Amino acid sequence: MSSTYNPIRLGVVGLGRAFALSAPAISSHSGIDLVAAAEPNRAHREAFTKAFHGDTYADIQTMLDEADIEAVYISTPHGLHKEHALTAIEAGKHVLVEKPMTIPLADATEMIKAAEQAGVTLIVGPSHSFDGPVALAEKLIKSGEIGRVRMIHAFYATDFLYRPRTSAELSTDLGGGVVFSQAVHQVDLVRRLAGKPAQRVTARTGGAWDSERPTEGAYSMLIDFEDELFASLTYSGYAHFDGDRLMGDISELGTPKSPDTGETARQKLTTVANEADFKTSRGFVSLESCPKADTHEHFGQVFVFGDLGDLRLTPTGVEVHNIKGCAFHEAPFRTSRAEVFDTLFEAVRNRVLPLQDGYWGRASLEICHALLASEASKDTTSLSHQHN
Amino acid sequence: MSSTYNPIRLGVVGLGRAFALSAPAISSHSGIDLVAAAEPNRAHREAFTKAFHGDTYADIQTMLDEADIEAVYISTPHGLHKEHALTAIEAGKHVLVEKPMTIPLADATEMIKAAEQAGVTLIVGPSHSFDGPVALAEKLIKSGEIGRVRMIHAFYATDFLYRPRTSAELSTDLGGGVVFSQAVHQVDLVRRLAGKPAQRVTARTGGAWDSERPTEGAYSMLIDFEDELFASLTYSGYAHFDGDRLMGDISELGTPKSPDTGETARQKLTTVANEADFKTSRGFVSLESCPKADTHEHFGQVFVFGDLGDLRLTPTGVEVHNIKGCAFHEAPFRTSRAEVFDTLFEAVRNRVLPLQDGYWGRASLEICHALLASEASKDTTSLSHQHN
Numbered sequence A, B: 001m002s003s004t005y006n007p008i009r010l011g012v013v014g015l016g017r018a019f020a021l022s023a024p025a026i027s028s029h030s031g032i033d034l035v036a037a038a039e040p041n042r043a044h045r046e047a048f049t050k051a052f053h054g055d056t057y058a059d060i061q062t063m064l065d066e067a068d069i070e071a072v073y074i075s076t077p078h079g080l081h082k083e084h085a086l087t088a089i090e091a092g093k094h095v096l097v098e099k100p101m102t103i104p105l106a107d108a109t110e111m112i113k114a115a116e117q118a119g120v121t122l123i124v125g126p127s128h129s130f131d132g133p134v135a136l137a138e139k140l141i142k143s144g145e146i147g148r149v150r151m152i153h154a155f156y157a158t159d160f161l162y163r164p165r166t167s168a169e170l171s172t173d174l175g176g177g178v179v180f181s182q183a184v185h186q187v188d189l190v191r192r193l194a195g196k197p198a199q200r201v202t203a204r205t206g207g208a209w210d211s212e213r214p215t216e217g218a219y220s221m222l223i224d225f226e227d228e229l230f231a232s233l234t235y236s237g238y239a240h241f242d243g244d245r246l247m248g249d250i251s252e253l254g255t256p257k258s259p260d261t262g263e264t265a266r267q268k269l270t271t272v273a274n275e276a277d278f279k280t281s282r283g284f285v286s287l288e289s290c291p292k293a294d295t296h297e298h299f300g301q302v303f304v305f306g307d308l309g310d311l312r313l314t315p316t317g318v319e320v321h322n323i324k325g326c327a328f329h330e331a332p333f334r335t336s337r338a339e340v341f342d343t344l345f346e347a348v349r350n351r352v353l354p355l356q357d358g359y360w361g362r363a364s365l366e367i368c369h370a371l372l373a374s375e376a377s378k379d380t381t382s383l384s385h386q387h388n
Helices: A017-028 A042-052 A060-066 A078-090 A105-118 A132-142 A177-194 A243-247 A265-270 A275-281 A338-350 A358-377 B017-028 B042-052 B060-066 B078-090 B105-118 B132-142 B177-194 B243-247 B265-270 B275-281 B338-350 B358-377
Strands: A008-013 A032-038 A055-057 A071-074 A094-097 A122-124 A149-157 A198-207 A216-225 A230-236 A301-306 A310-313 A317-322 A325-330 B008-013 B032-038 B055-057 B071-074 B094-097 B122-124 B149-157 B198-207 B216-225 B230-236 B301-306 B310-313 B317-322 B325-330
Touching (some): A017 A071, A032 A042, A032 A338, A055 A060, A078 A094, A132 A177, A216 B198, A301 B149, B008 B017, B017 B071, B032 B042, B032 B060, B032 B338, B060 B071, B094 B338, B122 B338, B122 B358, B132 B177, B216 B358, B243 B301
Parallel strands (some): A071 A094, A094 A122, A149 A230
Antiparallel strands (some): A149 A301, A317 A325, B149 B301, B198 B216, B216 B230, B317 B325
8 A cells, every 4th residue: 555556635624533543543554644633723723734735725615616626535523524424525525534434324324425525435443443452353253263252242431421521422312421432332343243234233322420411421232133143332531440441451442551650530620720721732733743653553442252262352462262272363453543544545546345335334333322311211122224 | 167056956968078178167067056967868867966965866757856947058959959958947036048039030929928927937058148348349349349349250161060069050941051150150259249230141051062061161251240240250160260279279169279280070071980989979978088178268369340449359368459559458267168057157146148148149150040031032031039
């Protein structure tokens, strides 16, 4: 995938936190030329010009009208994804949209149809289903390494809810809380490992345990997949226990942590005068200040149990446990999120169908809605958008 | 609890594996004098005489007729618990019966009523709810250390199903499989930490993944407790991954493990000519050959999430994670299972009501049945024996 293969001319919408986490991967990816950005905040635009030497615009429409781009990476707040995706699609651009692709399921369908009609690619990502160890685990499973997959288990504990948040990020209706921001990751990667359609969800959520932050902050769910495969997924974003302790003290972003000296999000938040300003300050400032991963990103403990062996995902690869013992398979690492932009390149240049397309993103989104519906009804929720 | 407090004169029924695991605790407990044993296998009886200098009998009735005992520890196979418990109760003895107390719920009720009518104590144990770190965690919770408890998470992976088994132990109807033998532990300890009645269970089981061992070997379940507390419990007894790796390489029994050199149950089973003989050989042989714990027993990962902090149970104590960081609380250790015999002593001598009484044991048993019922119906199962 060297640059002789004609890199994709990419524009980005939104230079906040999500972009800051992807910027190192984009910057070093030989298949991507990031040439334009649309963002209302001037400081972020200036930082972009400095880092990428691209053109900047105050809004997406101007960027689409003026910039010479083939694809748009949409890293705006959840509530703007649909509008921005449709605008880019109508302009004939390929779209990479952050998860969740949108909040209402009907909007997801509208985005899928629009991309189909326009003949452009729609990819939903980054999400942790792109992580190198997840891709490697999928490959090992498909090769028959652990036989038939029977059960998947995923558990992660973070202080997600205490990272700086906008009010929308603390309102479930607007796509806030851990269901749409975090469950969507866990669901995405579990679905990739399951490799077959989900059927039903039973879940309990912890909502508004902290009345100052009145949205879901934790959940446990059971997912039934076809062929009697089931998965259990548990997450807390209220946690005082740091789930990265179970991952060799590597953060979700693939950076090393010192568990006993690092300041937690909860501690930090108590020292912040204005949460919205603090949030803005975590947007794109410079490539140098973006988190630099030494290993793959991860989403906490993930185990896959099969007839012939089990897989344990780590930030550097996959452990295969079988009757002979434990063998470690390393997942080659370039930058975190490199796989997302590989996928974009392959889809646009080589017409390789992406796994995480619009239908895929809608299926994960449906499970997030089912999680809420199951909690509300205290009953099991059936799924109907998992086959396409 | 020195011996000047008049130790309890105890008889045991069944000198198999369960007894072998409790023998060190009994032998060193100053409140217990183990003076008699009933067991059909002569080799085990002889080993008992050598170790405990007590009298031995081929059956429980003869022991009850002839031995001077106040209490009976029933460590026979599950299917015999009810008969042996009722026999002991009718003879006016206090009863400590291994978990599960029996299999049919109606039998559990019969045992409870019989003990009440006879005015004797009925305790269900050992189970991992007696473990020192579980007791310490309960104490920390009750002291308000982590505020309101919101969510509990438990996960363990073992090769339980490949340890030597009788045919009954591989038949669910006879109380075999991981539901009645292992879920009952996890349920017991989660209930103790929850500290309030359970209401509903939704679960999936993995059954007969290995057609040679046609019983449940794995499960995931969600338990709703009162006040919106919920718990997720996941267990695999088919696992190639050794869950003790997540517990500092300490075995369930509190003994140190070398994960890369120890022979697994699966490996060992392939070298065994007769599984029943192998099973018998793991019964009581001598005190010296019983597993000797350096730390408390454990049942894998257990996390308790509260408003003000989280607890992580370890084989030596409890980590408290809160905004200030992590503080470790050590759980004083004598022998594994010492707490079970403390409970028996306090109940019989000092009329301290045991937590793990017949009603408690029936409530955990009901959840095991609900686990199976939820899998069968693919629906949520309501509970009705959790308040007493």
